[in-house]
Each structure stands twice: as structure tokens, then as C-alpha cells.
Amino acid sequence: xxxxxxxxxxxxxxxxxxxxxxxxxxxxxxxxxxxxxxxxxxxxxxxxxxxxxxxxxxxxxxxxxxxxxxxxxxxxxxxxxxxxxxxxxxxxxxxxxxxxxxxxxxxxxxxxxxxxxxxxxxxxxxxxxxxxxxxxxxxxxxxxxxxxxxxxxxxxxxxxxxxxxxxxxxxxxxxxxxxxxxxxxxxxxxxxxxxxxxxxxxxxxxxxxxxxxx
Amino acid sequence: xxxxxxxxxxxxxxxxxxxxxxxxxxxxxxxxxxxxxxxxxxxxxxxxxxxxxxxxxxxxxxxxxxxxxxxxxxxxxxxxxxxxxxxxxxxxxxxxxx
Numbered sequence: 001x002x003x004x005x006x007x008x009x010x011x012x013x014x015x016x017x018x019x020x021x022x023x024x025x026x027x028x029x030x031x032x033x034x035x036x037x038x039x040x041x042x043x044x045x046x047x048x049x050x051x052x053x054x055x056x057x058x059x060x061x062x063x064x065x066x067x068x069x070x071x072x073x074x075x076x077x078x079x080x081x082x083x084x085x086x087x088x089x090x091x092x093x094x095x096x097x098x099x100x101x102x103x104x105x106x107x108x109x110x111x112x113x114x115x116x117x118x119x120x121x122x123x124x125x126x127x128x129x130x131x132x133x134x135x136x137x138x139x140x141x142x143x144x145x146x147x148x149x150x151x152x153x154x155x156x157x158x159x160x161x162x163x164x165x166x167x168x169x170x171x172x173x174x175x176x177x178x179x180x181x182x183x184x185x186x187x188x189x190x191x192x193x194x195x196x197x198x199x200x201x202x203x204x205x206x207x208x209x210x211x212x213x214x
Numbered sequence: 215x216x217x218x219x220x221x222x223x224x225x226x227x228x229x230x231x232x233x234x235x236x237x238x239x240x241x242x243x244x245x246x247x248x249x250x251x252x253x254x255x256x257x258x259x260x261x262x263x264x265x266x267x268x269x270x271x272x273x274x275x276x277x278x279x280x281x282x283x284x285x286x287x288x289x290x291x292x293x294x295x296x297x298x299x300x301x302x303x304x305x306x307x308x309x310x311x312x
Binding site: 022024025026027028029050051052077080081082083084085086087123124125157159160161164190191192193213 | 253260272
């Protein structure tokens with residue numbers, strides 16, 4: 001059993017994804033995220049001093065680009081709309097750091113990196129929709145744009161503490177990628193402090209995301 | 215109009231004073247934006263740091279949190295409002311029980 005858990009966590013740390021809700025936690029809350037798909041693998045650890053800001057460390061590995069990125073990332077909740085039956089959010093997510101690549105003529109070449117983008121989401125207890133984008137610039141190595149959207153539906157409505165299940169569809173667009181558009185049906189399981197997502201995209205690549213919030 | 219506003223303000227002030235004088239009870243707060251377990255946990259963690267609070271219950275269906283106070287402790291309207299707002303949510307209403 002322990003071996004299985006280690007394998008799951010290890011697999012999670014090896015891969016990555018793009019769209020995720022709630023980049024800011026409650027005041028004093030810590031969040032660990034690993035996001036994995038066919039394009040990249042990432043680990044993000046952040047701390048939220050307030051309900052409107054989180055600051056943390058982000059690592060990304062892009063296999064096709066042979067690119068490693070380390071960054072200090074700040075997420076800011078610019079606006080939240082709290083309604084009786086729903087909630088909507090508007091965030092800006094930015095980071096600065098260093099990246100290095102081994103691709104082609106790059107022989108472990110490194111450069112300063114920066115990225116920024118927006119994220120918006122709306123959800124009630126049965127429906128979810130989100131969009132986010134990001135522009136990344138790595139000095140002397142690469143720059144690229146990516147955007148992603150999601151729709152989700154919960155087949156049942158659980159109480160606080162129950163296992164919550166969501167069926168989602170994620171569409172990603174990365175103009176410079178070989179596979180410019182990616183469509184990923186996925187399932188999200190959410191219980192207590194754990195959120196797990198699993199899916200397979202239209203290029204037969206696996207998506208695996210895990211979030212632990214404490 | 216000013217007279218009406220003054221009357222309302224006084225009634226609210228008197229009401230808050232009365233609530234603070236009934237320790238060890240229960241407070242019910244209607245919360246907007248309470249749509250998922252992450253929201254519920256945020257409020258649980260926020261109120262869990264308060265010495266006056268024994269525990270809270272979250273009802274996602276009704277969007278209400280029930281704050282159970284420790285014996286001899288009290289929380290006034292202003293504090294409840296501030297804690298919920300700081301956690302990132304909006305207060306719809308606050309009621310006090312025994």
C-alpha cells in the first residue's frame with residue numbers, strides 16, 4: 001500500500017497541467033499542487049497571508065522544450081463575486097525566476113524568466129466554468145503563450161466532508177505547440193483537504209493533478 | 215430620513231450589545247459565496263483560531279454556518295462580520311441563539 005502511495009505521488013511529481021481553481025487559500029493556509037499533462041510537469045507550493053494573496057515557489061519541467069523553470073510566484077485575487085448560490089473570481093498570477101534548457105543548441109543555457117496571466121472562474125455546487133492564460137518569457141531561450149478553459153458538472157451534490165465528484169472537459173490552446181489544441185475529459189475527486197484529477201487527452205496523454213491544502 | 219437612520223443605528227447598536235451579553239451560545243451566520251468544501255474549510259480554520267469558538271458547523275445547502283461558543287465566551291456582530299469577510303466571503307445575516 002505504501003509502495004502504491006509512493007508511486008502515485010512520484011507519478012504526480014513527474015508530470016503537469018494548466019487550469020486549476022483557487023490559486024489563493026484562506027489566511028494562514030498552505031497549498032501544495034502538482035499538475036501534470038502531456039506538455040509539462042509542475043510543483044507549486046504557496047502560502048496565503050490573506051484571502052486575496054498567495055506567494056510561493058513554482059517548478060516546471062517541459063519535456064519537449066527540455067526546459068526547467070524555477071520561480072517565485074505571486075497570485076492576487078483582484079475581485080470576488082460572492083452570491084447566495086454561486087461564486088466568481090478574477091485573479092492575476094505572475095512569477096519571476098530562472099530557467100535553463102538543453103534543447104538543440106542550448107547546452108544547459110540559463111536565462112531570467114518571467115510570466116504573467118489572468119484567471120477567471122465561476123461555480124455553484126453543480127456547475128463550474130473557468131478560463132486562464134499565461135505569457136512566459138525566458139531571456140534568450142524562449143517565449144510562449146498558452147490559454148485554457150474548463151467546464152464542469154457535478155453529478156450529485158455532497159455535504160461538507162463528503163466525497164465530491166466532478167466531470168470536466170478541459171480545452172487548451174498553445175499556438176506554438178505541435179499539438180496546438182488539446183481536449184481533455186477528466187474526473188475530479190475532492191474530499192477534505194485532498195483534490196485529485198485524472199484524465200486522458202485527445203493525444204492519448206495522461207493528465208494527473210493533485211492538490212493538498214492545509 | 216435622518217431620524218429614521220439614527221433610530222436604525224441605535225437599534226443595531228443595542229442589538230449588538232445584547233448579543234455580546236449572552237455568552238456560551240450559538241451564532242448563525244448566512245454566508246454568500248459558500249459553494250464548496252474549500253470555502254467551508256476556510257471558515258472553519260478562520261473561526262478555529264478564535265478563543266471564544268468551540269467549533270462550527272457548515273451547512274452548504276442553506277449556506278449557513280453555526281458558530282458554537284465556549285462557555286462564558288461571546289462574539290459580537292462586528293467580529294463575526296470581520297472574520298467572515300477576512301476569510302473571503304460576504305455575510306448575508308447574523309442571528310443569535312441560546
